Amino acid sequence: MSEDVKDAFVCPNCHSDQIQSYELIYAQNVSSSTHTTTGVGISTGGGLGSGVATTSGTSVTALGEVVAPPMMKSGMTFKKGCLVYIGLGFLLLPIYAIAAFTDSTFFYFLETAIFFGVVYYFYKKHKDAKKWNAEVYPKLLEEWQHCYMCMKCGHSFKV
Ligand SMILES: [Zn+2]
Incomplete structure (x- = not known):
């Protein structure tokens, strides 16, 4: 889509037609593994001469x-969940020991409160992340896909 739209617009700042989508610029400026990224020519003027990194990794x-x-x-992954569970165990063990040793209702209560508090906290965080990914992220991504940069003056704008 952006390929077709690209040339139909000019920079609102300097009216140059040498504009490029963020998507394309990003693709040109990120390199993964040991591949050497070669520059992609600009459709019109072809005046961009930016250096591209060729190091390994991203x-x-x-x-x-x-x-x-x-x-x-x-969000929460199985691995993260296990770590939280282990951490929770270490945190609650001394409290449980105190509760058992003193037979204190307060410490039993404290332990239960911490357990459910921590579980709820991570559950909520996970749900919020999922919700954000489902509702906010697509909008941000769509906005990003409409972002362009002028290769002449560096002005960023939305199309
Ligand atoms: Zn410009």
Whole structure:
């Protein structure tokens, strides 16, 4: 879609037609693994001469950082859940020991409260992340897909 739309617009700042979508600029400025990223020519003038990183792993240039797409929030994974569960166990063990040793209702209550509090906290965080990914993220991504940058003056704008 952006390929067709691209040339139909000019920069609102300097009226240059050398504009490029964030999506394309990002693709040109991020390199993964050991592949050497080769520059993609601009459709019209072809005046862009930006250097591209060729290091191994994922590397993003400074320009790539500017035009980076929105990221999804990571929810609870099985691995994270296990770590939380283990951490919770270590946290509750001394409280449980005190509760058992003193037969204190307060400590039993405290332990239960902490357990459900922590579980609820992570459950809520996970739900919020899922909700954000489902409701907010698509909007941000769509906005990002409409972002363009002028290759002449560096002005960013939405189309
Ligand atoms: Zn411009």
